[in-house]
Amino acid sequence: MTPLRRIAVIGNSLPRRCGIATFTTDLQQAISTSRPTLETCIVAITDHGQTYDYPKAVALQIQDNKIEEYIRAADFLNAGRFDTVCLQHEFGIFGGEAGGHVLELLSRLTMPVVTTFHTVLANPTAAQRAVMERIVDASSKVVVMANKGRELLRSVYQVPDDKIEVIAHGIPDVALVAPDAAKARLGFDGKSIILTFGLLSPNKGIEVMIDAMPSILKRRADALYVVLGATHPNLVRDQGEAYRNRLMRRVRELGVEDHVVFLDRFVDLPTLLEFISMCDVYVTPYLNEAQMTSGTLAYSFGLGKPVVSTPYWHARELLANGRGVLVPFGDATAIGSKIAELLTDDVRRQAMCRRAYAVSRTMTWERTAEHYMSVFESASQGHWLKVIAPSNTGVPELRSPAAPEMQISHFLSMCDDTGLFQHAVHSVPDRSHGYCVDDNARAMLLACALNSPGEQPLSEVLTARFAAFVQHAWNPDTGRFRNFMGFNRTWLEASGSEDSHARTLWALGETARSDATPSRRQWAAALFAEALSAVETFRSPRAWAFTLLGLGAYCAVAPDDLHAQEIRHSLADRLMSCLASVETPDWVWFEEGLAYDNARLPQALMMTGAATQTPEYVQAGLRSLRWLMMRQTTPAGHFRPVGTAGFGELRQLPRAFDQQPVEATATIAACLTAWRADGDAEWKALATRAFTWFLGSNDLSVALVDPHTGSCRDGLHPDRANENRGGESVVCYLLGLAEIRQLARFNASLTKPAALRAMGA
Template sequence: MNILIVAPSSPEYRSVNLYTTQLFSCLKHLAEDGEKVDLISFGEEVDGGLCTFDKYVLDDYQEAVSTINKYDACILQFHPDGFGGADGDFILSLVSQVQIPLLSIFHFVSSEPQEREKRITNYLANKSMAVLAFSQLAIEFLEHYYKVSRDKIFRTDYGVSMFEPLSLIEREKAIGVNSEKVIMACGDMCPSSGFETIINALPSIQKTYSNVGLIIVNTSTPDSNTREYKKVLKRLSAQRGVKDQLTIIDYENVGGDIGQLFNSADAYVSSNINDKKLEDAFLSIAVGSGTAVISTPSWYAKELLDDQKGSLFAFKSISELSSELLQVLRNNSEVQLFRANASLYGAQNSWSVLIKRVREIINSSSSSFDVEVKESLFYPADMPELNLQQLLSLRANAGFIEESLFGVPDFKSGYTLRGNAMALQVFAKVNKFKHDQQHVCVIQQLLGLIKLMRKDDGGWGSSLSYEGQVIGVGQEIDLAYAVWSLGVVYSSCKEEGIKDVAYSMMLQLFNENDFNSNDASALVLLGVSEVLKNDQSNSDLIDRLRGALANLKKQFPTDAYQGWQWHEKEIQSQVGLVLLGMLSAYELLQEDEILSIVKRAMRFIERFLFVDTRFLPTAIGRSREQSIEVKDTIQESADTYLITKVYAKLFALTSNTRYAKLAFSAHSWYLGDNTLGRSLFDINSGGCYKALSKRSVEPVMSTTSTSTYWLSYFALYDVYSEQVLKEL
């Protein structure tokens, strides 16, 4: 049997990397005659790996599929942050096309999963012949919260390599520390690791053991946060008088086997302050290596240290840790029993034993596992890759200037609130796909631009000169677009500070403006719904949502059989905006009347939006009294993305593939499926032209037009991921 391992590879996930390299090495070492074992990685190159792919490029997932399907079985190492996309959902485009038996190993199971996390995990599990998890509690979570079949889930551990214990001289050479007693800890350089507790406990240990050393192995990637936290620990150790006893070693500088190093310590302390941890690779390796372990009572630690394999101390309790450390360092009979039990656990979970279990699972499951690959309407890899070059070329001192001609920025056009609000949405969504500090900086800048739009007298503007002067009076529709974008930032960004700023700015806009028009009400629904996705207990926002929704529902005909099923006497611009807002409210309220209104209205408007299945964004001008064609022949880029999003949302809510096809048709207008057969999207710059006239594409690219293209792109990707998740 030929086996291929697929794994993320990134310095941020040391435990996944360690597990992958050891699994790969042991499978190859224990390979049967004629068997081939290979590895492909997403992220960084792995020694001995077959090839490496970019985890943020959808094309690479498609390319990886052709490699995977040449093997007899595939082992997938899954961590949601290890792959591109929202919640790691780029992996769906790969797994959906794998035609061989798949064994998935879940390196992270959230104790408080969002609905989409559950669906992605459930999909991977259902596409797998078996699933491995690292704790019994993780198995229970997968079964009860993620709805994974219990028959498919097996327990595994992190594995321990065979090693000879280090002598004191060898240990000193490996870590550069010559102490009578050595305490070791390991983890990321961040407050949740709780290393301060160990440092605070050292002075009392010194009273009994003056020559004691604390070694912390840093598993974080080198960045400013890591460096600053190291300084925090060094300052604390100086304040406590134990500066000379503290040594911090970066993971890359630890030679040999990490389990061998842990074994050489007199004590290993896991001081993390997250009680809901369901996995902890380095704690497991420390126990398996036969180390005397002391840990805070996280869910995983309580399960792992059961049967007298170690001791526990309360979170952040300096006195309890001091007491436990003194017991361990005395190396009494109880501590020797802990070490013996831990060593037995390690022997039962050596890599040779784990590899045997993996083989048994593959062999017993693959013969009866039926692999089914369903044809998709389209694949994301068939779409242009994400490219924000043109949008970033419009970035200036305050935000994004509105226009460029033939790619040359027009600084006199200044900044518009609506354009920058839409760009803010783009970068909030991109940041969810690929968390990047540059994207965070752009988001912060755009939030600052919205603040600039507020005048000293308390009023608001809709545009800003290049020099930074607020121009004119703020239009209700533009301010409402800002509300929507602030909601998207709140739901998409991980940084609590940014979320707080976005939320407070939204409340300020509500307090200082009335949003009464149909379009403004719809935009309020969209913004508020984004916030309520994560916090449905906010009664003020729920009241605002219900009020805006009631205003919109009154605009639609109550008679489902009359001919005119639109909310206005004339079809205006922003076609689809009102319906999109109502659908966002339906997601939260689940009132059937809302969905019924939207579906009826879309059936009505489709007569004007599609000609022979080709999307034609020129419905403006249709009225109840007369049936003129259009007011002009200009087809605006900004009118297309809303329809794509409406159909994407309808597909997600109803599972009707007709809506998926219509979303694809609407988005394809940007890419040349239009009356002129000309693409408005420029593949080289990633920009989108503003409009399509009767004869040509207008040469103006704007912040608004480019942003609408990418928002339509994200909506279409949502269609694909929804289509995949609905397969099972």
């Protein structure tokens, strides 16, 4: 397995004052030091209206309320070829309803995502549930810091158990020391110190602990309660210091002002460790049990401090079995009694110190980083292999609605007595753009596909119409096919592009092999042979690939055409040369960039290699297709075709949008060709996954097709589907559907008893 080289952590970052910022910074530093060759960085979420002097580790920041910055961050991470992204999630740190803006980032990432949930709600709102479920879908693995988190993810959100990892909150690895020296350094010598630290807010229960102080002082007159931490910035923004002032007023009312100290500071790590070291008892009197994670609890426990806490989820697990002391929520009498007991029982208190320290050695940041790295490596290794689960027959199950019925009413509406229209306005044919040989050649391929068993063939009249268009496109004066024709049946050019010429050859080759009419098969073979020679001068790799696909069919019916055989090997060798000249360990491709119809290149090599018994062609096709599929698979495991926005970019990860049906269709065919080449059922599942892109398993969760008419939208924009339903889109969908229906029939045949299969039933 290739070692991970670049990891990005998304979350708040110091010097922003919050627990997520501390955790994100600590985690990034810990994983950075876990591997000498590893590069790490932070993508920091910045609360609107604020600015921070971020350290060098922060490579990019996102203003939480600016959705365009989430999109920019996805582009940054994709372009940077990060191996894994680790998202720190808390609903309140991202913009949008229930923090939904972060989905704009996750939906565009091309690498696996590992999400750490700092909060898992037992009773989420509808918006919170929707966001949570989409984050889970986008994540290869999810991490929680307590087993209660795992329980809630399984029971409330139906997350599979094998997707969940429980990793303890990391802690600094420091020696266990007595508190006296630190007390002296900090000016608290001779006091029995009770400590709470963290950002001050009403849910922390500080007022309960203040109310407990008179009872503690009756048994330990030297007790001092130190409240270390600045007021939460959000609270300051909304209410100023009203909460802190109420607490101080309560201290004065109880007459304990000499025994409660408020230190309004957000301290750095060394200072924090010094304060924890000096305390005799640490207390977390939180008021709400739904506290999944507490960094303050983890740090204090990890330094071997006796902890008295209310039974919120994290504390209930960490302090179980006598590792700490749990008291009821809001019960000042109970908390005062338990703290006084510890402060007056040195033997018990010190035994609890030693036990907490020993238990916490598995929680050091070094150990935590190793656990995270193991999860990252697992996510990276299995990233592109996340496919539909296999059925008990040993082949990937094709579940409904993965194979709808073949409906062609929209396709028929896009045709007139000349041929197939190029474009539509919504579902209405757009005559202003006329026709092209590209789409009519695709229509010929569809006619051939519908001649397979189990499908209803196109009418003879319609098939003849597409053939007539192709014949009329042939220009014997140039030896090339024209491409674009106006609605007035006037050709707009003398010769079309290399790619359109080659795609027409492909359609002719398939027609020569698969058309229902012997006469038309002969016509197609003759025109193929006449038009083939032009390809020898072509320079487009896609034109070579389309021609090779046509040659695969043509050579099956004209095995004695030696000229065709020579061109076949010549074009395959050209693709091999392209791959050899461009390929690197990170870029297993034929060109310096990705464009359209990408999967047709490896498909052509595999098909040619299988037909000519040339294993190196097959292996090159498999290798390059596997690389392409890794880049066309989202962290959530669904198919994301190469977006048009990235066409022409050199050695960059593909852009997410705009996504077009032609890419899904090419991928379906290529994956099924790979399956036939090496027999690995994984390819069938990948083909099925690419097909479900049409049905809504995509970045927007929007179905592209109307199964009742067979229409197909022209693609996906970043925020919506393209409502136009042109000729290319409908034919691509129907071609992909024909392949998937054929696969479904094959899978079904495997479940029949052997006797029925032998009879062909």
